[in-house]
Amino acid sequence: MRAVLQRVSYAKLFIDSKLYSEIDKGLLALICVCKDDELEDLEYIAKKMVNMRIFSDNNGKFNLSLKDIKGECMIISQFTLAADTKKGNRPSYFYAQEPEKAKKMYEQFIEIVKDLGVSVKNGIFGANMQIEFTNDGPVTIYMDSKNR
Numbered sequence: 001m002r003a004v005l006q007r008v009s010y011a012k013l014f015i016d017s018k019l020y021s022e023i024d025k026g027l028l029a030l031i032c033v034c035k036d037d038e039l040e041d042l043e044y045i046a047k048k049m050v051n052m053r054i055f056s057d058n059n060g061k062f063n064l065s066l067k068d069i070k071g072e073c074m075i076i077s078q079f080t081l082a083a084d085t086k087k088g089n090r091p092s093y094f095y096a097q098e099p100e101k102a103k104k105m106y107e108q109f110i111e112i113v114k115d116l117g118v119s120v121k122n123g124i125f126g127a128n129m130q131i132e133f134t135n136d137g138p139v140t141i142y143m144d145s146k147n148r
Contacts, residue, residue: 001041001109002032002081007054007139011074013123014130021121026071028133032081033097033105034146041145042105046112049073054139072119076129077106099126 005027012022029049034041055064055071066073082096097105103125114120123129 001034001037001045001145003045003049003143004030004078004081005049005052005054005141005143006030006133007136008074009134009136011131011133013074013076013121014132015124015127020123020129021074023072023074023119023121025069025136026119027066027073028131029073029075030078030081031075031106031109032077032079033102033109034082034095035097037097037105037145039108042109042112044145044148045143046109046116048143050113050116050118052141054141066118067116072121073113074121074123074131075106075110075113076123076131077102077125 008026008028010022010024011028013020027049050067051065053062053065055062055069057063079093079096079102082093083091084095085091106125110120110122
């Protein structure tokens with residue numbers, strides 16, 4: 001599983017120009033389920049994401065996690081994180097999980113994060129979505145469950 005985490009002041013998700021979901025301070029998580037991912041990969045990313053100390057304490061140090069600040073998380077499926085750009089100018093998405101299985105694993109990931117005590121908002125798997133947000137910091141973290 002691959003993930004791009006962005007620390008945000010807020011995030012709003014629009015589908016068909018209508019507000020679908022929104023969060024206040026927390027994380028915008030763009031996730032990609034890859035062909036060789038299993039439950040262990042989902043759990044690894046979820047636990048790391050909610051416990052990673054990337055929020056500032058009173059001294060401005062990154063000492064607080066999403067759970068510590070009682071922040072929210074917006075989780076969006078983004079198969080383009082599986083892009084292979086080695087050849088030519090058109091990325092290959094061969095490494096992305098096939099849609100039916102990816103959707104099930106995406107939904108499972110959301111439930112894992114909720115079970116870890118975090119308020120979660122999400123989009124619609126496979127929909128064309130627009131996201132408006134303010135990256136706080138900016139802080140952006142890339143994770144890959146295969147690089148532990």
